[in-house]
Amino acid sequence: MKREEIEQLLAEYVNGEITPPNRQQLEELFGEFPELKKEADEMLAAWQSLSRLEENVQPGTAMDDQFYAMLQRAKTDQRQGARVISINKTWLQAAAAVIICFAAFGIGRFTASPVPVFKYKTVYVKQPVQPSAPVQQPAAIAAVAPAKAAPVAVQPAEPVTAPAASADNSELAQQLRSVYTSERIGAVMKITGKGELTDTDLQILSMALREDPNSNVRLTILDALRPLASHQNVQAALISAMGKQDDPLIQTSIVDMLVDAKSKQAIPQMIVLLDDKNTPPTMQNKIKAGIESFLN
Amino acid sequence: MLCVKNDDLDKAAILYERYKKKLYHFFLYKNKNDQELSEDAVQQVFYRMIKYRKSYKDEASFSVWVYGIARNVQYQNYKDQVKMNDTHANYQTTETYTFVNDEHQAMRQAIALLPETYREVLVMSKFMDLKYEDIAVLNNCSVGVIKTRVFRAMQSLKEVYLKIS
Numbered sequence: 001m002k003r004e005e006i007e008q009l010l011a012e013y014v015n016g017e018i019t020p021p022n023r024q025q026l027e028e029l030f031g032e033f034p035e036l037k038k039e040a041d042e043m044l045a046a047w048q049s050l051s052r053l054e055e056n057v058q059p060g061t062a063m064d065d066q067f068y069a070m071l072q073r074a075k076t077d078q079r080q081g082a083r084v085i086s087i088n089k090t091w092l093q094a095a096a097a098v099i100i101c102f103a104a105f106g107i108g109r110f111t112a113s114p115v116p117v118f119k120y121k122t123v124y125v126k127q128p129v130q131p132s133a134p135v136q137q138p139a140a141i142a143a144v145a146p147a148k149a150a151p152v153a154v155q156p157a158e159p160v161t162a163p164a165a166s167a168d169n170s171e172l173a174q175q176l177r178s179v180y181t182s183e184r185i186g187a188v189m190k191i192t193g194k195g196e197l198t199d200t201d202l203q204i205l206s207m208a209l210r211e212d213p214n215s216n217v218r219l220t221i222l223d224a225l226r227p228l229a230s231h232q233n234v235q236a237a238l239i240s241a242m243g244k245q246d247d248p249l250i251q252t253s254i255v256d257m258l259v260d261a262k263s264k265q266a267i268p269q270m271i272v273l274l275d276d277k278n279t280p281p282t283m284q285n286k287i288k289a290g291i292e293s294f295l296n
Numbered sequence: 297m298l299c300v301k302n303d304d305l306d307k308a309a310i311l312y313e314r315y316k317k318k319l320y321h322f323f324l325y326k327n328k329n330d331q332e333l334s335e336d337a338v339q340q341v342f343y344r345m346i347k348y349r350k351s352y353k354d355e356a357s358f359s360v361w362v363y364g365i366a367r368n369v370q371y372q373n374y375k376d377q378v379k380m381n382d383t384h385a386n387y388q389t390t391e392t393y394t395f396v397n398d399e400h401q402a403m404r405q406a407i408a409l410l411p412e413t414y415r416e417v418l419v420m421s422k423f424m425d426l427k428y429e430d431i432a433v434l435n436n437c438s439v440g441v442i443k444t445r446v447f448r449a450m451q452s453l454k455e456v457y458l459k460i461s
Contacts, residue, residue, distance in 0.1 A: 004444060007443065007444050007447040007448075008440055008443035008444060010447050010450075011443035012428075012443065014446075015428070015446065017427065042458060043447075043450045046450060046454040046456075046457035046458075047422070049403060049457055050453075051422075053403050053404065059317065059320040059331075059335055059338065060331070062335070066339055067316075067338075067339060068309070070343055070346075071305060071308055071309060074305055074308075074347075075305050078305065
């Protein structure tokens with residue numbers, strides 16, 4: 001057995017922590033080496049003398065007094081601490097509520113858009129005109145936004161009035177009732193581009209000539225009808241439209257066409273216009289010249 | 297200690313009565329038999345024990361835990377002592393240890409003259425009643441090393457003891 005192992009056994013022996021097998025092993029060593037037994041006994045005696053040393057020196061009573069005073073202070077602090085904590089909890093809850101309110105206000109204030117955005121949208125609703133129904137204004141406008149402080153509202157470029165077409169449901173008739181001028185002009189071009197005009201087509205064009213709000217559309221119709229001005233039914237359409245024009249240019253064009261076609265049946269309507277005080281002088285002169293040409 | 301941890305401070309008195317002598321002797325040998333300093337150190341240990349009672353782990357040995365506190369207190373006192381010695385360096389006198397006829401005083405001086413590593417394991421084993429395994433854990437070394445240190449510390453003390461006797 002090594003010297004270190006014997007030392008460790010002796011350390012266990014003096015401390016009393018030695019296990020029974022180790023004790024037996026050590027006793028065997030004691031029998032074999034009596035000097036080791038002597039050394040162990042001396043160490044054990046020295047160890048036990050330390051116990052007497054411990055008994056000899058005792059702490060003073062002042063230490064006990066100080067400890068119990070300190071313990072009393074700790075108890076007092078503990079009670080006060082518990083009360084302070086309960087008060088603090090209440091205040092903390094109130095403070096937390098206030099902080100949350102301010103935080104929510106701040107977040108809303110600084111993250112919201114500074115200028116509200118208003119969007120306006122104009123919706124046009126196309127409605128087919130019923131034969132027996134009166135002419136309707138087809139536009140319905142819906143504004144999708146609060147009404148205040150509207151920056152710019154998108155409005156149509158012209159009054160929303162579509163011509164009241166005749167009772168047919170053809171595609172071209174539908175186009176002639178479009179809110180878009182370009183579509184209506186396109187419809188006129190398609191109708192006249194077919195070559196021959198049926199009575200229905202003429203009826204549609206006559207209706208549009210009387211009631212279309214856009215002068216360009218009416219001029220397009222007049223241009224389309226100009227080659228056909230010699231036809232009686234075309235002349236009738238022109239005559240019926242002549243008195244309902246508010247644009248002098250259109251009226252002049254119609255009068256020119258009727259004069260060129262030498263349409264005598266237009267004379268009564270021309271006389272009506274001549275007698276009308278609202279008819280411009282240039283128009284009156286043109287009507288007079290036309291009637292004179294008929295008489296000659 | 298679990299009761300103390302759960303704010304039953306009255307139980308701290310029981311722990312105090314059980315451990316005050318052990319801690320007192322621990323500090324006494326650490327502080328070269330300075331009784332006043334040792335008593336203050338014991339007070340500090342129990343003050344910290346109450347203050348930091350919530351840090352006590354249920355599965356831990358109280359002896360080991362309180363010894364950790366005692367060692368921290370001793371280290372803090374040592375630092376304070378060094379600072380104070382620096383401040384009063386001009387008035388410092390060299391301390392010498394002489395064997396006196398009093399048996400107990402001689403043994404105490406013999407313990408004080410032991411190397412720190414030997415004295416510490418001896419005090420922990422004898423006066424703190426810590427097992428060699430616990431001491432090894434606290435010192436982060438093997439049990440065999442602790443036993444060897446105890447043996448050699450006892451060999452030194454044995455000679456003093458034989459002289460006295």
